[in-house]
Each structure stands twice: as structure tokens, then as C-alpha cells.
Amino acid sequence: MATHHFTPTHYFNTIGSHPPVLHIAPGDTVITTTVDARGADASGQPITPRGNPMTGPFYVEGAEPGDTLIVYLDRLTPNRPTGWSRKVVAANVVDPEYVPGMPWPADESQALATWAINNAAGTATLIDPEDTRLGRLQLPLAPMVGCFGVAPAGGQAISTATSGPHGGNMDYRGFVAGVTVYFPVFVEGALFHIGDGHALQGDGEIVGTGIEISFDVQFTVDLRKGQRCFWPRGENNDYIFTVGNARPLDQATQHATTEMLRWLQEGYGLDPVGAHILMGQTVEYDLGNIYDPAYTMVCKIPKRVLP
Amino acid sequence: MATHHFTPTHYFNTIGSHPPVLHIAPGDTVITTTVDARGADASGQPITPRGNPMTGPFYVEGAEPGDTLIVYLDRLTPNRPTGWSRKVVAANVVDPEYVPGMPWPADESQALATWAINNAAGTATLIDPEDTRLGRLQLPLAPMVGCFGVAPAGGQAISTATSGPHGGNMDYRGFVAGVTVYFPVFVEGALFHIGDGHALQGDGEIVGTGIEISFDVQFTVDLRKGQRCFWPRGENNDYIFTVGNARPLDQATQHATTEMLRWLQEGYGLDPVGAHILMGQTVEYDLGNIYDPAYTMVCKIPKRVLP
Amino acid sequence: MATHHFTPTHYFNTIGSHPPVLHIAPGDTVITTTVDARGADASGQPITPRGNPMTGPFYVEGAEPGDTLIVYLDRLTPNRPTGWSRKVVAANVVDPEYVPGMPWPADESQALATWAINNAAGTATLIDPEDTRLGRLQLPLAPMVGCFGVAPAGGQAISTATSGPHGGNMDYRGFVAGVTVYFPVFVEGALFHIGDGHALQGDGEIVGTGIEISFDVQFTVDLRKGQRCFWPRGENNDYIFTVGNARPLDQATQHATTEMLRWLQEGYGLDPVGAHILMGQTVEYDLGNIYDPAYTMVCKIPKRVLP
Amino acid sequence: MATHHFTPTHYFNTIGSHPPVLHIAPGDTVITTTVDARGADASGQPITPRGNPMTGPFYVEGAEPGDTLIVYLDRLTPNRPTGWSRKVVAANVVDPEYVPGMPWPADESQALATWAINNAAGTATLIDPEDTRLGRLQLPLAPMVGCFGVAPAGGQAISTATSGPHGGNMDYRGFVAGVTVYFPVFVEGALFHIGDGHALQGDGEIVGTGIEISFDVQFTVDLRKGQRCFWPRGENNDYIFTVGNARPLDQATQHATTEMLRWLQEGYGLDPVGAHILMGQTVEYDLGNIYDPAYTMVCKIPKRVLP
Incomplete structure (x- = not known):
């Protein structure tokens, strides 16, 4: 039942059988950090290439294929004062014939909105752009983890852009602190990865992002030996x-x-x-x-x- | 602002430009009944062919193509003591390779479950089959309308099995009493149809039914002249x-x-x-x-x- | 085995249980005409509202629900000197994020291309626009029927924009002269409708049209009594x-x-x-x-x- | 323009940045072999774990991200006397409600059909099961490669069960000898993999296999420097x-x-x-x-x- 304080030194943009960064035992707790979807940490500066960089993988002692890994999401806290989102609903989420008339940004520099994050007040406040009728729209924080999971079977290394039976980039706003998540174990040690925190997100992640931000993270793991699941499960x-x-x-x-x-x-x-x-x-x-x-x-x- | 007590004498299994059963004015209220998906009324006996028979259509004076019809769902109350549901999740809602092993009924006589409906207590209680581990499972009533809408454009008559811009068989459990619904008007008089009540339903109607039952219904209509919508809208x-x-x-x-x-x-x-x-x-x-x-x-x- | 020369006087934009325009017997042949998708006939002028207007319906004596209607497509011949197509691939057929950069026409007047049709030479020649690198692209004629079928079950009247078990707007370029087509019969008399001729078409009708044109049509019907099919079938x-x-x-x-x-x-x-x-x-x-x-x-x- | 005779010693079940088995230059030809989808070679015996094992990867000198790799499929020849296919159309390819009534095999030992392959005669002949009305159905050989492609971007290792922009398990029966294929290059050396030969296959690979068999393979590579494609392309x-x-x-x-x-x-x-x-x-x-x-x-x- 150890508690590990882990400071990442490198990140992965795939979920796979990478060399573990830490060995932990069932019952152990890990306190660590995650960078945002573009690789920026608590300083707001990019420190690793973009694309949902993962902290980990964590090797869980005793985990074998056919087991179920239990992950308790103990704490998910934004750890810097601003986050960002994309501005425009993705083209695949609207009627195809509606796409040409949408407010596409002139270039990538125009594509993002900025939000001030206040953990104490529990709010995210739109601070850029300033010229919409939303003004300084304020929404309640609801921090969630966008991408996490275990190494997939058969030597695959799966992009953190996508998801599968191993978890991955599920972008489900129900993955908040207090939730228990179950993953099928495909490889020895399970190899748990976590990253891509959102200060909050609408259903569907329809603009392609939540409010993307780096996190302080705490999670605890456990094992169900010999109990198999086929897809991620959870409970609140x-x-x-x-x-x-x-x-x-x-x-x-x-x-x-x-x-x-x-x-x-x-x-x-x-x-x-x-x-x-x-x-x-x-x-x-x-x-x-x-x-x-x-x-x-x-x-x-x-x-x-x-x- | 008249209130009409309307007793249906016949029903339609399509939504289309059928002869109206009643002319009503914006602001008017209609108190009527609907039969269940198989055409059984408050007596529990089938009185019209199955397939979501519709009460109506109601001709709303002044409604023209390009307007929006407003329907206030004032009251939706099951009006008999039992309802029925199908027992098995539909084959299209599970993994295709899981389908052969599912508990398919031997024949149609084995396909249905029966529920006791108690409006006073606000409960639906499973009374048949009796041999599942659910026992006499009791669920809270949440009466909703499965199929309702307006005559579609261009002389179409659309089966009440399906839905479209005109509404129809949407089977959304958010269509409960107290909700306001907006429909695009495609023909003179809008021609509003309603039927297919469910005492309650899970998301997705994944067994192919809610708890199907006949209803006492009250609704009030209004118009937004010259305001067009493309799909049904609502608010609660x-x-x-x-x-x-x-x-x-x-x-x-x-x-x-x-x-x-x-x-x-x-x-x-x-x-x-x-x-x-x-x-x-x-x-x-x-x-x-x-x-x-x-x-x-x-x-x-x-x-x-x-x- | 009669041959009927039928001159249409009106058209339908749905396929349904409309009053038949002609009663024919199994073995009979019909020689008639169809207008194009916008309702223009051999003169090139619109004579009926757009949207795949149908010639018919033809009542086939003896056809009953549960039978199969056989339609021999004897002859499908463009009957005027020009046809038209849309210019741009439909938004739903390309990657959503590719849609904004496509060459959308400024307005509907810019949306169409014109093709000269030469039955003797068996060619369709692009004559407008003149400023593409295709020049006067010449393609071999391959006349086909876009929309045809029988009245659907249950009193439905289905838009000729779409299709179903009854046939309808299938826009399959395999429906050429010489092909035999089988339709399920849902109503007495089958009620066969036909229209929407294309001088030629690519797979998928990806610009939303083939080369649309009015046709001289000849077809012969027959029945398979008591033999049921669920979807249209054919053979060549x-x-x-x-x-x-x-x-x-x-x-x-x-x-x-x-x-x-x-x-x-x-x-x-x-x-x-x-x-x-x-x-x-x-x-x-x-x-x-x-x-x-x-x-x-x-x-x-x-x-x-x-x- | 060297010709390399390469004898595989190991195989991969993912397509990824694995250590290359051979370095080749643009213009070079490789003569090698592939095992079948279950890892059986020309002897008919499994020599490597099942799941479309790949021969390769081959490192193409000079290939860099942003280039296009050209692969000429020179020769694809079954190299043993029997192949196998699955017997039953996959559950996802038929109507969900039709699935329970299909002729599912009692167990995996009943799932496969066996075909005799005769390269000289150019035929595949059904030899087991013997009790269908097909008898000894004989079909013309049409050897094709089911799974081939290049290492994907970003360190991914993608299962040979699936496909993507990098190619992979496309199971397209147009990939026959004589065809030229173009792949986007994502990593230095392109890292070309090939395997999963089919003696023939219907469109869609609807039983989940073609006639699966090991191959003698010859291919020649070339590069288009600085010319990018996004998806595999080909020509015949x-x-x-x-x-x-x-x-x-x-x-x-x-x-x-x-x-x-x-x-x-x-x-x-x-x-x-x-x-x-x-x-x-x-x-x-x-x-x-x-x-x-x-x-x-x-x-x-x-x-x-x-x-």
C-alpha cells in the first residue's frame, strides 16, 4: 500500500509495451502529473511532442493477461492557470452540406480559445476570443481524464489519438475523480498509461477538445486475478x-x-x-x-x- | 383557447396528409386517448391493426408550410392496469457475433414480458415472466410518448415504425408531460398525430419496446408563424x-x-x-x-x- | 400479351397506392415515356414539379401481396438532345474536413453541367462548362433507370428521393435495357412506377446525379404467383x-x-x-x-x- | 537493380517500426515467401503464431517521410497444394435478425473448408466439406495479397488484422500480380511488410477469409521522392x-x-x-x-x- 511520488521524464504518444517507468504493487497509490494534449506542462510550455503524451507506463506487479486492472481515480486537478479549446465544431459532427458555411479559422493560429482556470472557485472562464456574444462565459470545472489505458495485446502500439478495448483516447466526461475504472489486462504488468486532462468537456468532444490542460493526478491500482473483461468498465x-x-x-x-x-x-x-x-x-x-x-x-x- | 374532448374512432399507421379528425385553433387543448403499439386500448383489447396506430390527425387552423407548430405535452397517463415489453435486446444493438448465443424466444408467444402499472404508486412491476432473478422488479413510472409528429412534405405517408424531420417514431424518453415540442409545418393545418405511449423506457429502446400501454393524453397547440425549423425541437x-x-x-x-x-x-x-x-x-x-x-x-x- | 402505348398526363413524386393510370396483364408490354429528375420532358421543358416524377402507376392484373413482380427492361432511350448533371461531388462522399475547400458553385445557376446526347453515335459529350481541362469530354452512353418500383406496404407513400424494399430511387447503373428485375408485391396490382432516366452515371451517383434526361421506355411485366422476395432482385x-x-x-x-x-x-x-x-x-x-x-x-x- | 532472394526466419503480427530483415535499393527486386493467415508455410505446417504474419520489413534505402513507395507486384503464386477458407458468412455482413438461423459450426474444428490448389490448371477445387450441393466446386485461381504495407507514423505498431493509411489488411482482390501499388512513406526506409496470400477471394472477404495459402512472392520497389500520398493508391x-x-x-x-x-x-x-x-x-x-x-x-x- 505504498504511495509513489513520480515525476515523469519522458512521455509516449502511443499506448503499448514500452519500458515501464515505475513498478507498483496492487494497492499502491501514484501521485504524478500529466501534460496537456499538445505536450505543455504546468508551466504552460511544451516539453514533449504533441498528441496526447502519456505519463507512464506503470507496471503493476502480478498483473497477467486475463486479469482485470482496477484503477481508482483519486484526484484529477488542473495545475496551471489557463487551458485551451478548439473553437469550431468538427466537420464530421454536422450535416455535410452545412460544413462549407461554418466559421472556419483562417489558420491554426486562429483555431483556439483560451480559458482561465480557477480551482478554488471551481470555474473555467472564457478569456479569448473576447468578441463573441458569450463574453466572459463562466462554466463549472469538471476535471476528467481524456486518454488512459493499458498496453494492448499482440505487441500493438496504438496511437493516443484513438481508443479500443485497451482504453485510450475515450474522451468521456464521466472519467472524473471518484470513479473506479476496470481495464482488461493484455500483457504482463498491465502497463498503465495516463494523460490528456480536460478541465471540463461537453459530451462528444465535438470541437475536438475539452478545455485542455496539465494535471496533478493521483490514482490507486488493484487487480482482479483471473477475472476477464473485454472492454473498459467503470463505476461511480x-x-x-x-x-x-x-x-x-x-x-x-x-x-x-x-x-x-x-x-x-x-x-x-x-x-x-x-x-x-x-x-x-x-x-x-x-x-x-x-x-x-x-x-x-x-x-x-x-x-x-x-x- | 377551447378544450376539445376527442374520442378516436379510427387510427392511422402512417403519418401523412390523412383527413383530419378535428380542427383546432392555436391555443386550444385536446383531451383524448391513444392505443398501444399493437392497437390495444384501455380495455387491453386490440381495436385497430398493430404498428403504432396514431390518434389524429388534428388540423391546426392557420398552420402553413414554413411555420413551427408548438405542442405542449400537458398530460400523459397510462389508462389500464398492465403494459408489455419485449424481453430480448434487439440483434442490431449487440456485437453481431454475440447474437447467436442470446436467449431468443422459441416463438412470438414467448417474446413478451408483462408489467403491472400503478399510477397512484407511480410504479411498474414485472409480473411475467416470474422465473427470472429479477423477481417482481419494480421501476418508477415515467410515461412518455413514443411516436408523434406532423404530416411530412410532398404527399408522403411515412410509416409509424420510423421517423424523420416530421417527427414520428422517435422513442425518446425525454418526451414526457411538461415538455414543449416544436415541429416544422410542411402542410396546411400541420396535421398533428400522436400515439405509442410507454409507461417507461430505457435509453435507446433497445429491446424494441418500452413498457407499451394505452394512454389518456392532453396536449395544447400553438403556432410560431413564419418561423421555420428543420427538425423537431423541444424544451423542458x-x-x-x-x-x-x-x-x-x-x-x-x-x-x-x-x-x-x-x-x-x-x-x-x-x-x-x-x-x-x-x-x-x-x-x-x-x-x-x-x-x-x-x-x-x-x-x-x-x-x-x-x- | 398486349402492347400498350401509354402517354402520361400526370406524374407522382412519391411511390404509393396512387390511382393506377393503366391496367395491364402479366405478359403485357408498355411503351411510354419518362420525364427527367426535374420534370422536363422530351422538349426539355419542365411539365411537372421536380423530384424524380414517376410515370405510372401501372396496375398488374392478378398481382397480390406475397407475389413477385417481374419487370423486363426492354428499351431505355434518351429522347432529347441534351442532359444535365451536377458538377461537384456531394459533401457526404468526401472526408468532412475536405469539404470547405471544394469548388462549390456560387449559386444554383452555376451548379449544373450540360451534355449533348447522341443516340446514333452512342455518346454523351460535355458542352458546358467549356473552361475545364476536360474540354469536350466524350463518354459512351449507358442509359439506365434511376428510380422505379412498386407501391410499398401499409399505405405508405415514399418520396422518390429515397428507396427501400419496394425499390425506388436506387440509382444503380446496372439497371439497363436487357435486365430483368424482380420486386416484392405489397398491394393488389403491384402498382409499378418508373422514371428518372440517366444517359449514363458513375458508380454511387456521387455528384448527386447521372446525366439526367427524359426517356422513351419499353418494359414487359410478368408475375411469380406466391413467390415472395424481400428486396429487389435482378439478373442479366x-x-x-x-x-x-x-x-x-x-x-x-x-x-x-x-x-x-x-x-x-x-x-x-x-x-x-x-x-x-x-x-x-x-x-x-x-x-x-x-x-x-x-x-x-x-x-x-x-x-x-x-x- | 539487384535481385534479392530472401528466406524469412521470423514474422511479425503487427506492421510497425520493427528491425528490418533486409536493406534494398529503389529498383531492387525481392523474391521471397509468405506464410498463410494462420502461420503455415509451404509445408502446410504452422511455423509462427497466427494472425496474418508478415514477411519483412524491408528497408528501402533513401525512403523518407513524405515520399511515396512504389511496389510492383511481380509474382504471387500459391506454393502448396491446399488452402482453406471459413464456411459461414460473417455475422456483421448479414441482417442482424438473420444471424441466429445461420449454419454456425459446432466448434472451430467445423469452421473451415479445404480447397485443392492447382497452379498448372489454374483452379481451386472444394474438397472438404464433401456433403454440400456444391460438390467439388471448381473456381479459377486469382492469387492476391491480403495484407501488406509500410510502417505507420508516430511509432505505432498496428495489428495485421486491420488496415489504415499505411495499408495493412485490406483484403482487396484487386491486389494481384501485375498491379503497381503506391504507399505513403511515414518512416525512414518505409519498412515494407507483406503476407496473407489468398488463392482467390470474393469481394468483401465476407466469410472472413479468402482461400488462405502460403505464397512464393516477387516484388520490385521504387521511390517517388518528395511526392506525398495520403492513402494507398494503385494502378493496373x-x-x-x-x-x-x-x-x-x-x-x-x-x-x-x-x-x-x-x-x-x-x-x-x-x-x-x-x-x-x-x-x-x-x-x-x-x-x-x-x-x-x-x-x-x-x-x-x-x-x-x-x-
Whole structure:
């Protein structure tokens, strides 16, 4: 039950079987930091190439293929005073014939908005551009982790732009502090990676970003030996949930729904017909992201209806 | 501001330019009933062929193409003691390779579950099958209308199995009493149809039904002359929302998102960049249905962030 | 075996249970004309509202729900000297982020290209615009029918913009003279409609049109009593084929593939495993259209491998 | 212009920046072998783990990111007397509700068919199962390469189950001997991989395999320095073509179409409007695969209409 204070020295832009930066045991806690999607740290300066650079991987002692890695998201805190977002809804999220008339930025220097982050007040405030009718729009902070997961099977190294059964760039705003996440273990040590913090984000990450920012992060790991899951799962106070990552959304929904049917039967002892009837009338879905190469759909069942 | 008590004598299984059953004026209220998806009324007996039979159409005086029809859902109350649902998640909502192992009913007589409906207690209780581990699962009532809308353009008569810009079989569990809905008007009189009540439903209508039941219904209509919308819109106490109906979900999402961008600019005076920035960080999506020929995705903006 | 010379006096923009314009018997031949997608006839002048106006419907004596209507496309001949096409690939057919940079016309008056049609030479020649590097591009005529089919079930009237199990706006360039087409019969008399001729078209109808033109048409009908199909089917000298109409293409492909599996087993006596093995190694697919509300995918099996 | 005879000693199940097995120069020819999808070589015995094991990678001297690698497929010849295919159409290629009734094998040992391969006669003959109505179905050989490509960008190692801008498991039956293929270069040396030969295959690889077999392979490489492409391209005697890899098919089609629009303008000097008009009326599409995690659509333009 050790607590590790870990200061990253390098980052990865893929999730894969990279040399671990730290070995930890089930029950251990890690306190560390993450850079933002463009590789900028708490100073606001880029220190590593852009594209969701990952802190880690962390090698979890005893984790073997077929196990489930448990990650408790203990703390996710923006650690600098400003974050940024893109300004325009991504072209793939609107009707194709509506795209030509949208307010495309003249160039990349015009593409970003800047937000002031105030942890004490719990607010994000739009400070640039100044000339919209939103004025200094203030929104409540809701810090979440955009990209995290474990090394995939078969020697793959998967870009942190996308996601899959191993997790990755799911950009689901339900991944907040207090949530427990379950990942399938594909390689020895699981090799957990984490990064891409958002001060807050709308459903779908439809402008292609949340409010992107570096984080102070604390997480605790554990293992379920010999218990297999096929897709990331999670739970919070009110729900258990499963995560499907794929395109189109239809397929992401299929993955998440199937994983929940398995969980209700294997994890909660429901008979098949009972699981299906329960799902039919109580399921809820959240849209994780509809921007990344793989979209993310989340299938939720309220804990109050579980056996 | 008349109140009409209307007793249906026949029903339609398409939404189209059928002869109106009643002429009403903007501001008028209608108190009527709907049969369930299989055509059974408050007696529980089928009185008209199955397939979401519609009450109506109601001709709204003064409604012309290019206007917006406003429908206030005043009251939606199940009017008999039992409802039914299908038991098994639809094959299109799970991974294709998971389909063969699912608990398919031997025949149609085994396909349905029965629920006791108690309006006073506000509950739906599973009474058949009796042999699942759910036992007598009790869920809170949340009555909603599955299929409603206006006659489409160009002389089309669209099956009540599906949906489109005219509304139709959207099966969105947000269409509850207290909600205001906006439909584009395509023909003189708008020709409003309503039916397919659900005592409650999970997101996505993934077993192909909610708890299907006949309803006592009360609604009030109004007009926005010369104000055009392209897709159904709505609002409740907390949100404004837009509805996209299409397959795949990606396209339903595109329709709803585009319609919200239009609404924020035309209806709330936001500049284009402001509308996009606001959407990006505050949008929420609900999955209406992922079962019908056209899927339904709902795009929501919290009223608290609107100008 | 009568031959009917039919001169249309009015047209429909939906396919539905409209009053028939002519009663014909199985074995009869009809010689008639169709207007182009904008309602212009052999004179080049619009005579009816745009949107794929249909000639018909033709009532086929003895046709009942559950039968199959056979349509022999005997002759499809452009009957005026010029046709038109749209100039720019539709926004939904290219990468969303590529859309803003495309050569969108300033207005609708700039949207169309004009082609000279020479039946004797068998050519279509680009005559406007004159300033592209294509010059007077000359392509071989390959006349095909874009939209045809039978009245759908349940009193639906379906826009000629789209397609379904009843046929409709499939825009498949394999529907040329010499082809036999099979449609499911949903209503008494089948009610066959035909229109929307193209002098030629690329796969997918990706600019939203072929070379649109009015036609002289000759077709012959027949019936297969009591033999049911679920989707349009066809055959030419070399192939049998099935047609799936839906979005996305994935679902259109599923419909067409499933219909072919049924046909191989019910029509050609293959056992299930044999049908699947044969499909796996000999199937070919054609893309009908990827522009209309429902896309069209065609599943083909070479006649030389059939039992 | 050297010719290298290369005998593989190990194989990779991802396409990535693996240590090269051979350095070759532009203009060089390689004569080598590939194992089948399950890792069996010319002896029919598995010699490496299954999952499309790749021969290579081959380091092409001088290749740098931003170049285009040219691969001439000189010879693709099955090198053993039998190949195998799966028997049943994949669940994702048929209507979901049709899946439960399909002839699923009792277990994996029942899942495969065996085919005798005769290079001299140019035939593949079904020899097991023996009890279908196909009997000893004989089909013409049409050897093609299922999976080949170059190391992707950013340190990714992508499973040979799937495909992307780097190529990979495209399973397009147009990749036969005599075809020239173009790949974007993402890393120094390009790192070309090749494997997964099929004696023949239907469109779409709908049973999840072609007739899988080990190959004798000969290919020749060249470079286009400083000429960039975004997706694989190719040409044969009659067509130039571009390849899009993604799900759903709609997106694969978007990628391929966009790449062809670029090629027509940058490679053939067409003005934008000319490129669009030409595409609209002359484009053809082939379905590569509709089974793998990423589907493959091929966009073709006949050489006879090119400037």
C-alpha cells in the first residue's frame, strides 16, 4: 500500500509495451502529473511532442493477461492557470452540406480559445476570443481524464489519438475523480498509461477538445486475478458502466451493450432473460466522444436496480 | 383557447396528409386517448391493426408550410392496469457475433414480458415472466410518448415504425408531460398525430419496446408563424434540445447538432463562433432510440448557459 | 400479351397506392415515356414539379401481396438532345474536413453541367462548362433507370428521393435495357412506377446525379404467383443480383447479402453451408448510390457458378 | 537493380517500426515467401503464431517521410497444394435478425473448408466439406495479397488484422500480380511488410477469409521522392485506383474518393471542377473487405478517360 511520488521524464504518444517507468504493487497509490494534449506542462510550455503524451507506463506487479486492472481515480486537478479549446465544431459532427458555411479559422493560429482556470472557485472562464456574444462565459470545472489505458495485446502500439478495448483516447466526461475504472489486462504488468486532462468537456468532444490542460493526478491500482473483461468498465456512486470504442457510434454502442450484458450475468448473477429485461427498461447511454478515429459510447445501469 | 374532448374512432399507421379528425385553433387543448403499439386500448383489447396506430390527425387552423407548430405535452397517463415489453435486446444493438448465443424466444408467444402499472404508486412491476432473478422488479413510472409528429412534405405517408424531420417514431424518453415540442409545418393545418405511449423506457429502446400501454393524453397547440425549423425541437425546465432522426447514429447526431447550431444563432442571437464554442463545452446528448429504422439522437444545451 | 402505348398526363413524386393510370396483364408490354429528375420532358421543358416524377402507376392484373413482380427492361432511350448533371461531388462522399475547400458553385445557376446526347453515335459529350481541362469530354452512353418500383406496404407513400424494399430511387447503373428485375408485391396490382432516366452515371451517383434526361421506355411485366422476395432482385446475362437500400452502406450490404443467401437456398436449391461457401469466394458487390437518403448496394453472383 | 532472394526466419503480427530483415535499393527486386493467415508455410505446417504474419520489413534505402513507395507486384503464386477458407458468412455482413438461423459450426474444428490448389490448371477445387450441393466446386485461381504495407507514423505498431493509411489488411482482390501499388512513406526506409496470400477471394472477404495459402512472392520497389500520398493508391492496365480503410464503409468510401480527387488534380493536372465532373460520371468502386476491423473501399477511374 505504498504511495509513489513520480515525476515523469519522458512521455509516449502511443499506448503499448514500452519500458515501464515505475513498478507498483496492487494497492499502491501514484501521485504524478500529466501534460496537456499538445505536450505543455504546468508551466504552460511544451516539453514533449504533441498528441496526447502519456505519463507512464506503470507496471503493476502480478498483473497477467486475463486479469482485470482496477484503477481508482483519486484526484484529477488542473495545475496551471489557463487551458485551451478548439473553437469550431468538427466537420464530421454536422450535416455535410452545412460544413462549407461554418466559421472556419483562417489558420491554426486562429483555431483556439483560451480559458482561465480557477480551482478554488471551481470555474473555467472564457478569456479569448473576447468578441463573441458569450463574453466572459463562466462554466463549472469538471476535471476528467481524456486518454488512459493499458498496453494492448499482440505487441500493438496504438496511437493516443484513438481508443479500443485497451482504453485510450475515450474522451468521456464521466472519467472524473471518484470513479473506479476496470481495464482488461493484455500483457504482463498491465502497463498503465495516463494523460490528456480536460478541465471540463461537453459530451462528444465535438470541437475536438475539452478545455485542455496539465494535471496533478493521483490514482490507486488493484487487480482482479483471473477475472476477464473485454472492454473498459467503470463505476461511480450511482451507476456501473461499460465503454465501447469504435466507429460508427452504432458499433461503439454494440460493444458497450454486449459488455454490460456479460457483466450483469457474470458479475451480478442475473439469468440471461433477466439481464435482457433489466437492460431494456433501465439502461442509459452517454456519448463519450464523436470526434476521435474511434468513437466512444458508454452503457450505464443504475446501481439501485441491480440485484 | 377551447378544450376539445376527442374520442378516436379510427387510427392511422402512417403519418401523412390523412383527413383530419378535428380542427383546432392555436391555443386550444385536446383531451383524448391513444392505443398501444399493437392497437390495444384501455380495455387491453386490440381495436385497430398493430404498428403504432396514431390518434389524429388534428388540423391546426392557420398552420402553413414554413411555420413551427408548438405542442405542449400537458398530460400523459397510462389508462389500464398492465403494459408489455419485449424481453430480448434487439440483434442490431449487440456485437453481431454475440447474437447467436442470446436467449431468443422459441416463438412470438414467448417474446413478451408483462408489467403491472400503478399510477397512484407511480410504479411498474414485472409480473411475467416470474422465473427470472429479477423477481417482481419494480421501476418508477415515467410515461412518455413514443411516436408523434406532423404530416411530412410532398404527399408522403411515412410509416409509424420510423421517423424523420416530421417527427414520428422517435422513442425518446425525454418526451414526457411538461415538455414543449416544436415541429416544422410542411402542410396546411400541420396535421398533428400522436400515439405509442410507454409507461417507461430505457435509453435507446433497445429491446424494441418500452413498457407499451394505452394512454389518456392532453396536449395544447400553438403556432410560431413564419418561423421555420428543420427538425423537431423541444424544451423542458432545464434544457433546450433538438432531435435528429436517421441511421446510423452518426447521422442522427449530425442532424441534431446542426439544428442546435441554427437555433443558438437564430433563436438566441449568438454569433457563429460563440455558438460553436458554447456547444463544444456544454452540449449533452441523449440516445432516443437505436432500434427503429431511423435512430434518434437528441442534442441538449442547458438553459443556464444560454444568453 | 398486349402492347400498350401509354402517354402520361400526370406524374407522382412519391411511390404509393396512387390511382393506377393503366391496367395491364402479366405478359403485357408498355411503351411510354419518362420525364427527367426535374420534370422536363422530351422538349426539355419542365411539365411537372421536380423530384424524380414517376410515370405510372401501372396496375398488374392478378398481382397480390406475397407475389413477385417481374419487370423486363426492354428499351431505355434518351429522347432529347441534351442532359444535365451536377458538377461537384456531394459533401457526404468526401472526408468532412475536405469539404470547405471544394469548388462549390456560387449559386444554383452555376451548379449544373450540360451534355449533348447522341443516340446514333452512342455518346454523351460535355458542352458546358467549356473552361475545364476536360474540354469536350466524350463518354459512351449507358442509359439506365434511376428510380422505379412498386407501391410499398401499409399505405405508405415514399418520396422518390429515397428507396427501400419496394425499390425506388436506387440509382444503380446496372439497371439497363436487357435486365430483368424482380420486386416484392405489397398491394393488389403491384402498382409499378418508373422514371428518372440517366444517359449514363458513375458508380454511387456521387455528384448527386447521372446525366439526367427524359426517356422513351419499353418494359414487359410478368408475375411469380406466391413467390415472395424481400428486396429487389435482378439478373442479366452474366449475374443474378440482389439490391439492399439503407444507410449506412454497411446496412445496405447486409440487406443485399441476406437476400442473396435466401435466393441461393430457396431459388437454386443450395444447402445452407453450400450457399455460404459459394457466396464467400464468388460474390461481387456494386455500389448503386451513396448520395440519396438511402444508399444502395448490389450483391451479385456469377451465373456460371450457380448449380 | 539487384535481385534479392530472401528466406524469412521470423514474422511479425503487427506492421510497425520493427528491425528490418533486409536493406534494398529503389529498383531492387525481392523474391521471397509468405506464410498463410494462420502461420503455415509451404509445408502446410504452422511455423509462427497466427494472425496474418508478415514477411519483412524491408528497408528501402533513401525512403523518407513524405515520399511515396512504389511496389510492383511481380509474382504471387500459391506454393502448396491446399488452402482453406471459413464456411459461414460473417455475422456483421448479414441482417442482424438473420444471424441466429445461420449454419454456425459446432466448434472451430467445423469452421473451415479445404480447397485443392492447382497452379498448372489454374483452379481451386472444394474438397472438404464433401456433403454440400456444391460438390467439388471448381473456381479459377486469382492469387492476391491480403495484407501488406509500410510502417505507420508516430511509432505505432498496428495489428495485421486491420488496415489504415499505411495499408495493412485490406483484403482487396484487386491486389494481384501485375498491379503497381503506391504507399505513403511515414518512416525512414518505409519498412515494407507483406503476407496473407489468398488463392482467390470474393469481394468483401465476407466469410472472413479468402482461400488462405502460403505464397512464393516477387516484388520490385521504387521511390517517388518528395511526392506525398495520403492513402494507398494503385494502378493496373485499365484503372488507377485509391484505397480507403475505415469503418463504416461510408467513411472508407470518403477516404478513397477524397484521395482520388487529390490525385486527379495533383497527378493529372485537372482543374477542381473538371476533376469533380469526371469523377461523377466515370468513377467505379470495388468493395475490398467488409469483415476486418477497418473496411476497405476502392475508388477507380478508367485510364481511358484520363487526360
